[in-house]
Amino acid sequence: MSYNIQTGIETSYYRHYVTRGWRHFLPHADRQSNLQRIAQIISEFDIVGLQEVDGGSFRSGYVNQAQFLAQHAQFPFWYSQTNRNLGKFAQHSNGLLSKLRPVEIREHKLPGMIPGRGALVMKFGGPEASLTVILLHLALGRRTRLRQLDYVSEVINSTEHCVVMGDFNCLSRSREFELLRERTDLAEPMHDLHTFPSWRPQQNIDHILVSPTLRVEAAQVVDYPLSDHLPITMEVVLPEQLKLVP
Numbered sequence: 383m384s385y386n387i388q389t390g391i392e393t394s395y396y397r398h399y400v401t402r403g404w405r406h407f408l409p410h411a412d413r414q415s416n417l418q419r420i421a422q423i424i425s426e427f428d429i430v431g432l433q434e435v436d437g438g439s440f441r442s443g444y445v446n447q448a449q450f451l452a453q454h455a456q457f458p459f460w461y462s463q464t465n466r467n468l469g470k471f472a473q474h475s476n477g478l479l480s481k482l483r484p485v486e487i488r489e490h491k492l493p494g495m496i497p498g499r500g501a502l503v504m505k506f507g508g509p510e511a512s513l514t515v516i517l518l519h520l521a522l523g524r525r526t527r528l529r530q531l532d533y534v535s536e537v538i539n540s541t542e543h544c545v546v547m548g549d550f551n552c553l554s555r556s557r558e559f560e561l562l563r564e565r566t567d568l569a570e571p572m573h574d575l576h577t578f579p580s581w582r583p584q585q586n587i588d589h590i591l592v593s594p595t596l597r598v599e600a601a602q603v604v605d606y607p608l609s610d611h612l613p614i615t616m617e618v619v620l621p622e623q624l625k626l627v628p
Contacts, residue, residue: 383424383604384547384588385613386433386519389442390416393610394581407471409443416608417447421454423606427615430457430479431502431517433549434609437464437473444470448477457481463489465519466498476502476517476548483627485512490537492530494521501534505541511624514541518548520558527551527558535565543624544568547590549611554586567594572601577614580607590616 390413391405392398405413424430432451436442452460457479466474478487486505491497502517516537520527527550538544546568552558554571562568568591576583583603588611592598597619604613620626 383427383429383613383615384431384433384517384549384590385420385424386549386588386609386611387417387420387447388434388609388611389413389436390420390447390608392416392608393579394607396579405441407441409441413442414445417450418454420608421451423604423613424451424479425455428481429504429515429545430455431515431547432477432479433517433519435462435475435477437462437467437475439468439473440470441472448475448479451477452479455479459484461487461502461504463500463502465491465500474498476500476519478502478504478515478517480504480506481628482506490533492518492520493533494526494530496521499530501537503537506626507624511621512541512543513620513624513626514544516544516546518546518550520549520551522551524552524557528561531558531562532565535562538566538568542593543595543621544593545590545596545618546592547614547616549587550589551587554589562591568592569594569598575601575603575614577603577612579610580612583612588612588614590614592616592618595621
């Protein structure tokens, strides 16, 4: 599953960006109950990539949201990558939660004029065969996204079995995905999985892509409108030689 949780802020209309915009900077009582509800839905999955989580600042009540969700959804392994650290005011982060034991975790700072975007990489398996999961939250500007995907392509091409997921901030039929297909062997993204805005999804800007060595059994968007994004999920069958440790 990949889910942009908007730091636990529930958004149901465009006007909420104005009327509830202050919740991006200040604590609010509903945030914890929303996180509890998010924990319920993500608990069904083996690996969950989260975007727009707070790493533990004033606005979240000094709660590391990736850790909170891992504990309440019973994920024994988790990692939080803070890409834009505003100290006690905000810690903009990605989070990877897993029920499988990773053998390696790496952080990458993505290129851009304005710092604050990152890729989080988890590796599973062993020396004979391994699975690499890459979590992204790309920039808003196309030129920067192209640079970021050009950088990520090198990471993708260094592994045989790969899952790439996250908030790409671009549609599946875009120049950015043309670049990704040119530079890597990732399967073409699915074009009808609309995740944004959550209350009337019309754009597919959240994606999960896989290497051709992985077989996709199912993929869907879950109608769980707590954030301004809906979560996207994929069921993947791994090659027999790829053994992951719970």
